[in-house]
Amino acid sequence: MAPSEPPILVTCGLPYANGPCHIGHLRTYVPADIYVRGQKKMGYHPLFICGSDSHGTPIVVNAEERGTTPEELVSLYHDHFDDVFSRMGVEFDYFGNTDDPSNHRRTRSIVEALMDEGHVYEKDIQLAYCPSCDRSLPDRYVEGTCPYCSSPARGDECDQGCGRHLEPGEISDPVCKVCGSKAGYRTQKHYFFRLSAFSDFLIDYLQNLGGTANARNYALEWVKQELKDWCITRNLDWGVKFPGNEDLVVYVWVDAPIGYISFTEEWALRAEGDWERYWRKPSRIVHFIGGDIVYHHCIFWPAMLKGAGYTLPTAVVASGMLKIDNKTFSKSRGYVLWVIDDYLERGLHPDLLRYYLASYTSHTKELNFSWKIFAEKVNGELVGALGNFVNRAVTFTAKNFEGTVPVGNLDPEVTAKIEAAVVEVKAALAECEFKKLADGAMALADYGNVYFQANEPWKLAKVDRVRCAAVLKNCLQIGKALSILFQPVMPDKMESAWRQLGLSGAAAEALFDDALVPVEEGRRLGVPEHIFDKMDDSMVSDLEEIFKNRVAGLEGKKVEGGEEKMTPIKFEDFKRLDIRIASVKEAETIKGSEKLLRLIVDIGSEERQIVAGIAKSYRPEDLVGRNIVVLTNLEPARLFGVESRGMLLAGELDGSAVLLAPERETPPGTKIR
Template sequence: MSNFPSEKPVLVTCGLPYANGKCHIGHLRTYIPADIFVRSLHKQGQDATFVCGSDTHGTPIVVSAEQAGSTPEQFIEQYHHHFDEVFKNLGIKFDFFGSTNDPVNHNRTNEIVNKLIENNYVYPKKIDLAYCPHCERSLPDRYVEGICPYCESQARGDECDQGCGRHLEPGEILKPICKVCGSNAEYRKQEHFFFRLSSFKDFLMEHLDTLGGTANSRNYAREWVQNELRDWCITRNLEWGVRFPGHEDLVVYVWVDAPIGYISFTEEYCNNAGLDWQQIWQGDSRIIHFIGLDIAYHHCIFWPAMLKGAGYSLPWAVIASGMVKIEDKTFSKSRGYVVWVNDDYLDHGFHPDLLRYYLASYTSHTKELNFSWTVFQEKVNNELVGSLGNFLHRTLHFANKNFGRVPEGQVSPDVLAEIRETIQNVTEAMDEYEFKKAIDTIMSLSAYGNTHFQSNEPWHMIKQDPDACKRVVKDCLQIAKALVLLCEPVIPAKMKEAWEQLGLEGDVSKMTYNEALVELESGRALPKPAILFNKIDDKKIEEMEKIMNKRVAEAKAKEEKTTSAPPQVQEITFEDFKTMDIRIGTVVLAENIKDSDKLLKLQVDIGEPEPRQVVAGIAQTHEPGEIVDRQVVVVANMKPAKLFGVESNGMIMAADEDGAVLLQPEKQVENGTSVR
């Protein structure tokens, strides 16, 4: 049984893009499937409202704007436009794309916060807050860095991002350092406001049991709810943001007003369209959030608790997508592992639909997706060009050339049954947010079409048995019509063209799947078809890979520069130097390490009862045989490390010049002699 269509109003949202940087392919992992889902809902006869908008508040934007010598207003404006434009170019069709800085959102946030206060879910508390005496200001969230009180890792003010992953409340972080000027911050008592998240524990456990969507988000949230739910500080000392009611010096935390954007965008859209937004947000409705897994915590814990506390409708489903990687590395702008949607894709003349197809069909929605230009090319050339494009073209071309119109005859029952089953399976897959499965199912209908065409050989029939030929062509045209309807959610622009090539009228995006079972009208004229999808040649892909490799190389070079520079400038004391235990030793054994090009495993006698095992990165310049019996300089108190699974308890010193040039004592000395 399919979930749709439903009597209840349906709202679909996407995690708000943060107006602090350009759109890259990683973003699209959420937006494209959401758009496909909404288009598919329409095809199932389900009305749905689809909203999104820019997330414009919070500390990072203030910091970025300051660095850019701009105001936050100006700063967010450019990225808001950027995302809006990119989404339009990709066929991601929001009913409304707003901004959390819109007055409607300020109002709605105020209303909700007041409601929470009224319902006694908010209380004031004096807490220690980081304050920078040098900059003379309070340091919220990411203005401050320090040590996580739970795991002792380096952490940001609001989250232990390098360690245990916990959300940190203001005042928790140890050894705070001002991120703006780098000086030590101090703690000062200040009054802030807290949301009684802890009182929602039972409610949340229940909510998570009934919440729909993908399991990854629920499971993730459940663990947090079970362990500990602490009250949540919802105010910040910032100028930029939504004012906390009654306190001129405070704004609400960005994670309060950002999701409220979902409500205010719905409001703005509905008010413009003459609809009732309260049916969705205060009535019995289906609210569906598409997000990245990294914000599951907010959407499955904070957000439902806030909605409950203020008397709003709860989310019906949360769908969390997996991350996008490049060559097995997670996206990272600073490391160069990024593919920009404009610069690296659209500007090179690639059609948006190809990317939509690739991202949605590569792997399950909840799994990681490893971006690769060659796989992109492979999928486009084999599936879109070879199978789908070719079937549509050979069918339309053959029909147009021989008949010029849709031939007479009935579509065979087998073909209709096949189409019916495909629709059924695609709908089910969409219901489960299995976009890859849905697309694979559609592609197998395309393969079925090709086989049908091939095995009946209409090009022979046309001479021997024209009537039989007409039946086959009619079958194939019907399959083509079905394919166009089924593919429209995924590759809308291309299917709009194909719809016209079938000689059909109306907006294909507004047709339902059931239209695929309506037989084409015999005698209807068929225009001359044009090719829909072209192969991507190897040269183009090589070019794209080159661009990507270059960026990664540049980023790596930059990284090395920044990491290797400090030791040269930083002075150390003699005391510091004495902390190193450097000794002379003799290599007694050396061997290669399997699978490693650069490493050798050495046993070095440094005057201890047993030789030390040390792994050295010198295999490219030294054969194991040539260094046995040689004396070397060893840092003996290195922290043990595992390299290629081999333990290393020291470091061999070498000059770093296109490989390794080993240091050696001037003359033979006793093993274990220390160096100073």
């Protein structure tokens, strides 16, 4: 990037530090990472910033229920997300925390600037109050009915109906979520941001906002309706203290996006950079977000920045919704893919999921995940097309030309195909259409396979080695182009391809235009190996069984604040559970799994095989002879190819399983009542 061009800052919506990472999170972070890597291949030097969203009522509620502090809960999930992003190849330049002192300072500074400019005022409001708990009920402490569409709603959002942001005191029929009692209202003084005064500015701003049309159009629709002033304070101890009234904290949707600025400051301190170059001077600021937080990023956030005198975002890229196995995404019903437990710990490579997220559908459309479709894309596109071509090109060249790049001229048709693919990938990146990017690169792999097959180098090797050399050099050139074009999507796998092709440097360092730079003749190739492994039917069946078993096991549960909560059941339902004391006869690890053990247990009337996810908490040899508690009438399931006919019962403490057991020796088969 030339010094005169404005710098580029890319951010992702901050993951809420209140629960583990799932595929819905990655729908934002993986495309953003692809975009950043792609910008680097265009010759730019974007700064990539993110961090944990650490404040707000849900975290306080969850911490109270767990018997821990908000600080400890946030630390747990901050480290969790940092680890997941690293393992998934999402490389932020800085990953911060909105509870860091720098964000407290920057938030208070911006709020003070808004107050100095007359954009903030005091107002007495009616706030939900629980007489039983003797406490105010901000946000997620209260639930009731949306006053606009009459749907069930939580304190600050109509999450099951019209999706409208709700101000404190707006919710109808309030109920305390802590004790379930009917809540009343009390008059309290709070602070409001004059959002209504920014209506004309927002309409002009949004009409020129870059990014995806779904974000721009959704926000414009809201702004053209009546904009209400925005309450920016809450009755909590956890959060950024409000300047001039430390009995209140700043609303989380004020300090969370300000984290983008404070994280840039923290990066600047470490890298000897200039944060004001991004936030006080002309720059290109691109926000990647989920479709559910458009309102906050396209209305609240630019109005705050405008009022406080900061640089405005130039683009907002909002993702479409998500389904799991054609069912609406739902953690409470089990229609979710947990990134660590369901994917990474199954031994699946991160780049396969990155490719699926990029190539399944347009970024703004609904994405459906299923193991069947996942396997079809891996086997058909990655193994069958891309991997097959690179492997054939390298293997055949190594075998027939002593492991070096042969001498030959590039075919004009091949050069034209590569050039067209580069143009298409660049255009797709500019449009944030990652499926077009992946499809454009994969079309080149398909062409490579056709070219290889049509020219029959296995025959040319016997009758025309000069022509054979030229054909294989063209194949290696296509392989180089594929490594470069796919690198933003599958960074690790493309480095493998790059090494096999014997290219200098790294695929990550190559620009898109380098795809047309001829491979160096006489250069030694790497060792040929398969880049991608085929997923066999049994593996897919096992993954589907795990998913189906979880869905069946979660019937009757719901998730709130990242925590599963059981809904009430009748005593007759409990009596249907056949829970017994069992004795462990055998125990062993299951090959390929870090979490699962295979147990043979005596339940009195027979011996059963059970698969249990306790390998990280118990050694097999320590389990033999122990009495445990087992649910025996659970529908059989196959986990990693091993049938499980029952489920042992255990609690969880600090992330480790704790087996339930009778307090004294009890015969196997004894029923729990």
